[in-house]
Amino acid sequence: MIDRLTRIAPGLTKLLSYSFAEDFRHDLLAGVSVAAVALPVAIAYAQLAGFNPVVGLYSSILPLVAYAIFGTSRQMIVNPDAAVGAMVAAAVAPLAGGNAELYWSLSVAVTFLAGMFCIVASFFRLGALAEFLSKPILVGLLNGVAISICLGQAGKLLGFSIESKRVIPQLLEIFAKLPQTQIPTLIVGAASLAILFGLARWVPRLPTAPIILIAAGAAVALFGLDRYGVSILGSVPGGAPPLRLPRIPEGDIPSVLGSAAGLALVLFSSGMLTARSFASKGGYEIDTDRELAAFGAANLASALSQGFAVTGADSRTAVAVAAGGRTQVTGLVAAVTITAVLLFLTGPLRYVPTAALGALLVFASISLFDTQTLREIWSIDRTEVGLAVITTLGVVALGAINGILIAVGLALVRFVKLTARPRDEVLGTVDGLPGLHSIERHPDARTFPGLVLYRFDGPLTFFNSDYFKTRTLAVAEAAGPELRWFVIDAIPISQIDITGLYALRDLRGRLESRGASLILAGRKAEFLEWFREAGLYRPEHETWILPTLRQALKAYLRAAQPVAPLNQDDL
Structure with a gap:
């Protein structure tokens, strides 16, 4: 029973053995610190996604509880995220057609379905999907989201609305409306940005988000800035969220399903980067398949509480770690604290100016933009930088979901190309270098003379067998008529199917017609076992499958004659 519970809810088993005496005081302080940062950030991200600010609070409570029960990271904080919020908005806005109620309903539906996709994927042990979005694609995604957020918040900082949804139209609209700039709003926004950057530069450990929103709200309340045209949040409804099923128009179901699948992939990939980073620093391991289920449960919990999609929040996780949080109880304390604010303390939130929220989002988006990693990737593989740039441009021009689909398509094409046309090389010895x-x-x-040592860096299967034959025969032709042994390094050949087997047989026949023999070096036990399982084993295989390339070279140099010809049915 305990083993089954551990498999289904690994976090719960840890909570059942929780040490209050040793850990609670640390988790209590860390949980309150996380809530202090999560509250204003959740409100800002809710506005980014186009919701009433209270929806951000709905999205910040039950997901923390769900992850504490089902997650395997003892430090991760699951909360709304700028990139995920922007993706939800990009996916749902075209379908809602300006209907706020339908917009909210579709967002809840996309979140629910994304959670379901994660849970179903966990049953099939697809945690490896975390690696599907490569580092360049994720960097490009976040850079594109950062640009989109900055432009989308410009209107809040300048005091006018921006109706356009794409970058170029947004830029043109901003320039056209600059004469409409509301000076008091601009002052509030600029001052908020200056304070945010100043605190981050000079006092980086301070929680800047709550400080700036408290200060800006206090300024509005004391000086009546709303009377001078400064827009404020206004009334934020308290109490529990309304419980209702999401509504999806029948014609929008395919679009909602596609958006949910893309969202599930992105939120899990992004969240796993956070989870792995902190697990590595903390010296513990996480289970990707169980994490997939935990992210699914967290998003189901958010949808059931009328919230939007959530993922691993690196900034709030960093706050938890810096404040001394030791276990998942940190997230539970944060959830209780946010619940108390939602039930009893929403009144003061009405004074928060939207310009300060816009400044907070711009500040967050700038921190998302990653040029350092792009420079590192450039020094390693410039093609990968191109993939990152294409992803960024796709997100900026077409929206987050479509940009991701383009990038994933390009990544698949590149993966197929690398696998179908792997690197191959002829080997030799170098004085002073072993091997x-x-x-x-x-x-x-x-x-x-008379010997070719050949390496094929990939599996030998149906989609590259013709390429393998073409390359090996070209190498054999280049070796000239004196070729006697053609030795293939079998170590990189991680897999072989029936088409690959026929390719080896055809190659052997072509080589024998030239008076040469085919030798495999490496994976001897595996190849022999494979031949036995397939019913193709012959005693002769023991002689032409050698343990290593070095032994193949020594055997050739010792041999007075080439190895004996092989029968056609040996392979």
């Missing part, structure tokens, strides 16, 4: 090395990278490498 065997590519003669292309080492022009002074020594080769041996």
Whole structure:
């Protein structure tokens, strides 16, 4: 029973053995600190996604509880996120057609379905999907989201609304409306940005989000800035969220399902980056398949409480760690604190100016924009930088979901290309260097008359077998008529199917017609076992499958004659 509970709800089993005496005082302080940051950030992200501010609070309570029960990270804080909020808005806004009630309902539906996709994927142990969005794609996604957020918040900082949804129209609209700039709003927004950057530069440990919103709200209340045209949040309804089922127009179901699938992939990939980063620093392991279920449960909890999509929140997780949080109880304390504010303390939130929220979102978006990683990737592989830039441009021009689909499509094409056309090389010895090395990278490498040592860096399957035959025969042709042994390094050949087997047989026949023999080096036990399982084993296999390339080289140098011809049905 305990083992089953551990598999389903690993966090719950840890909570059942929780040590109040040792951990609670640390988790209590950390949980209150997390709530202090999460409250204003959730309100800001709710506005970013186009919701009433209270929806951000709805999204910040039950997901914390769900993750504490089902998650495997003892430090992760699951909360609304700028990138995920922007994706929800981009996916739902075109379907809602300006209907606020339908917009909210569709957002809840997308969140619910994204959670379901995560849970179903966990049953199939698809936690490896976390690696599907590569680092360049995620960097490009966040950079594109950062640009979109900055432009989307410009109107709040300048005091006018921006109706356009795409970057170029937004820029044109902003320039056209600059004469309408509301000076008091601009002052509030600029002052908020200056304080945010100043605190981050000089006092980086301070929780800047609550400080700036408290200060801006106090300024509005004391000086009546709303009477001078400064827009404020206004009344924020308290109490529990209304419980109701989301409504999806029948014609929008395919779009909602597609958006939910893309959202599930992004929120899980992004959240796993946060989880793995903090797990590595904390010296513990996480289970990707159980994390997939935990993210699904957190989003189901958010949808059931009428919230929008959530993921691992790096800023709030960092606050939890810096404040000394030790276990998932930190998230539970934060949830209780936010609930208390939602039930009893929403009144003061009405004075928060929207310009300060816009400044907070611009500040967050700038922190999302990552040029350092792009420079690092550039120094390693410039093609990957191109993938990141295409993702950024796709997000900016077409929206987050479509940008991701484009990037994933390009990544798939590149993956297929790398797998179908893997690198291959002829090997030789290099004076002063142990082992065997590519003669292309080492022009002074020594080769041996009558012998080719060949490496094919990939599986040998149906989608690259023709390429394999073409490349090996070209190498054999280049070796000339004196070729006697063609040795293939079998170590990189991680998989072989029936088409690959036929390719080896055809290659062997072509080589024998030239008076040469085919030798495999490495994975001897695996190949022999494979032949036995397939019913193709012959005693001769013991002689032409050698343990290593080095032994193949030594055997060739010792041999007075090439190995004996092989029967056609040996392979």
